[in-house]
Amino acid sequence: MTDRLSDLPDEALGRRLAGELPQHQAPARLRHAVLAAGRAPAGIRPWLSAALASAGTALVLSLFYIPMLPRIVPADPVHRLVRSVVAEHTRTLMWGSRQPDVTPAALTWLTQESGIGLVRVFAGDDRLTFVNAEPVYLEQRRGIAFHYRDDGGHLLSYVVLPAPGLPLPERQRVQVGRYKPALVSESGFSAWVWKQGDLACFLVADMVSESDLAHFRDYFVRLRPAMEPVPAY
Amino acid sequence: MGDGDFRREALAHLDALYNFAVYLTRKPLEAEDLVQETYARAFRFSHRFQPGTHLRAWLFQILRNTFLTFYRIREREAPVAEDGVPDWDTPMFHDAPDEDSGAMDAHTDLERAMCQLPAEFRMVLLLAEVEGLPLEEVARVMACPVGTVKSRIFRAKERLRSLLRDYETR
Numbered sequence: 001m002t003d004r005l006s007d008l009p010d011e012a013l014g015r016r017l018a019g020e021l022p023q024h025q026a027p028a029r030l031r032h033a034v035l036a037a038g039r040a041p042a043g044i045r046p047w048l049s050a051a052l053a054s055a056g057t058a059l060v061l062s063l064f065y066i067p068m069l070p071r072i073v074p075a076d077p078v079h080r081l082v083r084s085v086v087a088e089h090t091r092t093l094m095w096g097s098r099q100p101d102v103t104p105a106a107l108t109w110l111t112q113e114s115g116i117g118l119v120r121v122f123a124g125d126d127r128l129t130f131v132n133a134e135p136v137y138l139e140q141r142r143g144i145a146f147h148y149r150d151d152g153g154h155l156l157s158y159v160v161l162p163a164p165g166l167p168l169p170e171r172q173r174v175q176v177g178r179y180k181p182a183l184v185s186e187s188g189f190s191a192w193v194w195k196q197g198d199l200a201c202f203l204v205a206d207m208v209s210e211s212d213l214a215h216f217r218d219y220f221v222r223l224r225p226a227m228e229p230v231p232a233y
Numbered sequence: 234m235g236d237g238d239f240r241r242e243a244l245a246h247l248d249a250l251y252n253f254a255v256y257l258t259r260k261p262l263e264a265e266d267l268v269q270e271t272y273a274r275a276f277r278f279s280h281r282f283q284p285g286t287h288l289r290a291w292l293f294q295i296l297r298n299t300f301l302t303f304y305r306i307r308e309r310e311a312p313v314a315e316d317g318v319p320d321w322d323t324p325m326f327h328d329a330p331d332e333d334s335g336a337m338d339a340h341t342d343l344e345r346a347m348c349q350l351p352a353e354f355r356m357v358l359l360l361a362e363v364e365g366l367p368l369e370e371v372a373r374v375m376a377c378p379v380g381t382v383k384s385r386i387f388r389a390k391e392r393l394r395s396l397l398r399d400y401e402t403r
Contacts, residue, residue: 005343006398010390014362020343021363026251030265034247034272038240 078169078193079184081161081200084138086186089157089204092147110135111232114144116160116199122226127151128219136161144229148219154212156205156219160229163200168193176217179224183213192220199229239279243272246289250296253359257300259348267303271296290370293360297374300352346396354389361386 005016111117113135124130131147136159143161150156172182181194190213192203203223207216250271254264274295275282282291347355353375360371361382372379 004397004401006394006401008394010387013390013393014358016343017347017358017362018365020341021347022340022344023248024252024255024261024264026247026268027261027265030251030268031244031247033265033269034244037269037273038244038276 076169077163077166078182078200079186081139081163081166082184082186082191082193082202082204085157085159085161085191085202085204086189088136088138088145088159089155089189090187092145092157093155093206106133110144113142114160115142115162115232116144117230117232118144119228119230120226122146122148122158122223124148125222128156128222131155146227148223150215150219152215154205154207156203158223158227159202159204160196161200161202162198162231163195164198166195166200168195176220176224179220181220181224190216192216194224196229198231201227201229236279239282240276242288243275243292246292247272249289249364250292253293253356253364254296254300256347256355256359257296257352267296267300270299274299287366287370287373289364290366290374293364293366294374294376297356342397342400346393346400349396350389350392354385354392357382357385358389358393 005013008016107118107121110133122128122130128148128150131149133144133146136143136145138159138161141161141163143159145160146158148156148158168182169184172184173180174183179194181192184191184193185208188208189204189206190208192201194201203216203220205212205216205219207213247268251264251268254267254271255261258264258267271292275292282288347358350358357371357375360366360374361368366374368379368382372382375382375385377385
């Protein structure tokens with residue numbers, strides 16, 4: 001039997017390692033440090049960081065794909081145009097006209113800008129006051145818009161857009177005197193829609209109640225024969 | 234197991250972890266940092282510990298992984314070989330170099346030889362022979378098959394004998 005460690009068999013060498021290798025005890029300061037770390041308030045829950053990361057990724061992906069989603073637009077071309085005209089009317093209500101100083105005297109300029117001429121122009125009467133007129137560009141069509149205000153404070157927008165072949169919705173057409181325009185509701189606004197040759201005409205106002213609609217009908221009667229738009233070119 | 238119970242049970246292994254860390258780093262101050270980081274990770278990821286399994290082995294596993302992470306960052310070296318036969322080109326299987334100031338004092342040939350062993354060999358000997366972990370647990374800590382553990386223990390003892398022989402003939 002030898003005492004030389006280098007001659008020991010595997011098992012004996014293992015026993016000598018276990019018995020003779022000095023054991024190092026953790027210093028007290030380490031114990032205190034570990035205890036203090038253990039008492040520290042728990043940080044973010046482990047699942048929370050994963051959940052937040054997932055939500056963030058989903059949000060970024062959604063934002064990335066939103067512009068690629070198809071826009072929900074009405075299939076009916078009349079409704080599509082009415083929606084644009086109402087949006088323009090709303091913009092005028094909120095921000096006023098882009099050209100508040102345009103008057104009927106500037107009709108030549110308007111015709112040049114819009115491609116729409118006016119043989120007759122409704123300049124207002126005892127119920128409707130002319131506010132302004134401006135060229136517009138809606139649904140990839142150049143057009144013209146006239147704005148009036150009634151004595152009740154309602155703003156009315158008269159818009160003309162070129163729309164050859166635009167079919168009016170038969171079920172919504174209403175007989176008003178010798179005319180038969182369509183009455184369309186859109187986003188809390190009412191709109192009279194009619195055709196004059198290849199031009200589509202719209203009269204929009206936030207008049208939806210029964211009494212308001214009676215006034216709105218009257219405004220149509222006043223304006224319709226007094227306006228005669230024609231394609232300028 | 235509640236957080237409090239888990240921490241109490243984990244702290245019971247502090248001395249064993251520190252001893253393991255001292256032999257791995259060969260520097261008591263680095264060993265303290267290593268153990269502290271090990272406990273920080275263990276507390277942070279306590280939900281991943283499966284009750285009923287060996288907490289001691291789990292803590293050794295965290296300590297080893299932490300050591301390897303630090304070692305790799307410090308040494309900018311490739312990961313250790315995971316196959317059955319140690320890769321002698323892998324630094325973790327090289328004999329440890331002589332240490333600079335701050336290194337632990339080795340009082341016996343056995344201790345000195347142990348400190349000279351490559352880190353992976355030191356680990357298996359400490360876990361299997363000094364800590365007395367079953368081979369299956371050692372394999373779990375070392376993230377390798379049991380056969381690899383046996384092979385490493387055998388080769389570690391061979392290397393240890395060779396180093397001891399050198400000391401004895403001086």
